[in-house]
Amino acid sequence: MATTAASRSRRPLTLDSMVRSALVGLFVVLMVVFILGPLLWLGVRAFAGNWTFPNLLPDDWTLRWWQVVINDGALGIAVQNSLFFAPLTVLVSAIICLPAAYAFARFDFPGRRFFLISLFATNAFPKMGLFVTLAALFYALNLMNSVLGILVVHVLGTVVFMTWIPAAAFAAVPRNLEEAARDAGASKLRVFASVTLPMALPGIIVAAVMSFLASFDEAQGTYLVGAPAFMTMPTQMYSLVLNYPTQVAAVFSILLAIPSVALMLAAHKHILGGQLAEGFQIK
């Protein structure tokens, strides 16, 4: 009795689950082809010697391209430049944007909404147009080919993240947690340091990571304002693609991805293991 009932109810279930697993399988295959495929090709390409058309794998393997990249002085400088500008951009952006984010979150001042929306302005227009006007301005101000000029370009690209995300994080800190700290005897500065900032930290870290990556990947503006005096990794990519065999570009793009991936993994671990995962019970 029980077995027949079970088999009768199982029949449509199997059909249903078959269709479902087929769809899932298709999805996975598409994901692999379109996401992992290019990465895989890139990985193989970086170690490829000759690779003739119909073959699935290269004819011979080599580390030559890695040597080319490592031995090329210009590329080393590009890495250095990138590792100089990205952290500096995050720092400057944080110094400028975090107080603004706090003000947006905690104070109601005239034009608050207007300013908040207008931060999107830099992202609302094609970047190249903005950079061309910026370049005209920079020529007048003698900022072309200068550290400050590049920094301005990079910071501009991070303003939206560095303001909106921390503003949301600050706004999410319940007021009465701050009041409780004041009641306990803390000065306003102490309340910020001991309660508001630690509670908003996950959001700030997310914003910092996104700013770092934005700066690390910024190419157009840096190229326009900084080249040829300051070449960063993405701008160097342009000349590589044009001047070297594609294998060198593959090696370089792998190198370019390493800091981003490392940072994403670290942030992921910190945020999931940190206070966000604790789950606030407090409204």
Added chain:
Amino acid sequence: MTIHEPLTEPPASTTNPGTAASGGGLTIRGLHKVLGGRTIIDNLDLSVQEGELVSLLGPSGCGKTTTLRMIAGFLEPDSGSIEVEGQEVSHLGAENRPSAMVFQNYALWPHMTVAKNVGFPLKLRKMSKAEIKDRVEAVLELVSLLHHKDSKPARISGGEQQRVALARALVQEPKLLLLDEPLSNLDAKLRVKVREDIRKIQQELGITTVIVTHDQEEAMSMSDRIAVMNAGKIEQYSTPEALYARPETEFVATFIGSMNRLEGSLNNGLITAGPDILGIRPEDVILAAAPFAGAVPATVERVVPRGHFQEVYVRRADAQLRSFVSGELMQPGQQTYAGIRKAMTFRDGRLVAEAGAAL
């Protein structure tokens, strides 16, 4: 038979809220607050004796929380003075006031452990680590939460969070303890236990305490005195017993306990038409199977069992009355006799007469 006795003077228990307590405790004079063009607190006076527990009781929007926030220092009064133990505090920020507050939703810092939460006020006072540890453990012992000292607030129950919040306030050894709806987020069973705990600790420490609540039962069971608030004013400030037995205004009579509210006046046990408002407590409506002095024949219309008593709606020739009776469950349609033991008469919202019938 029926005696009308005009109220000449308020009894001693209902002290004049304007009289300032000399020395200890809390004294508020002429507190006034307008928010968004609306008067929230209207020239309020309140004095709390040292070691006394006073409840601010009223419906939502009556200004009780606003008053508490002004005492704590989170809101600046437009005018008026607030004195704690003889020291004027209204110009001080919350961080410099000798009061400690327990927030409605506890406001524990989620990124700190229970011990860190409780120890934070002491850390700000630049105490040594060892002394902080001793004091924190002592106060956690007091609220029996020592075993949770290394837990994060999100990991403990609502009742435990409430006690952590209380411990964090008590560890500051405040001159004035403020509690904002301390029990409203707890379930009914826990509420009774926690309110007894709070009362016990408060009496042990002899700490001057102000509690804001909208729950009359909570206020009645914990307080030395209750200030019933309505529309930014104190309607009556007296002991729980006095508040129930001799409500000075119709608002207080309606808000505290329940009441049959009728238009008219009581003459020889009968309600006759008139301009006044008559307030009769349900327990003062006496039902009996046999006629008795002052009783009128009545029909039972509806019976609501309430556990240890029943709520009975009876229809007399002059009015419908609600009565609390104990004993055998009555039946709708049953014939009975209903008499009024005591009634309050209100004119323009104020108590003008109390009439008692010798039953």
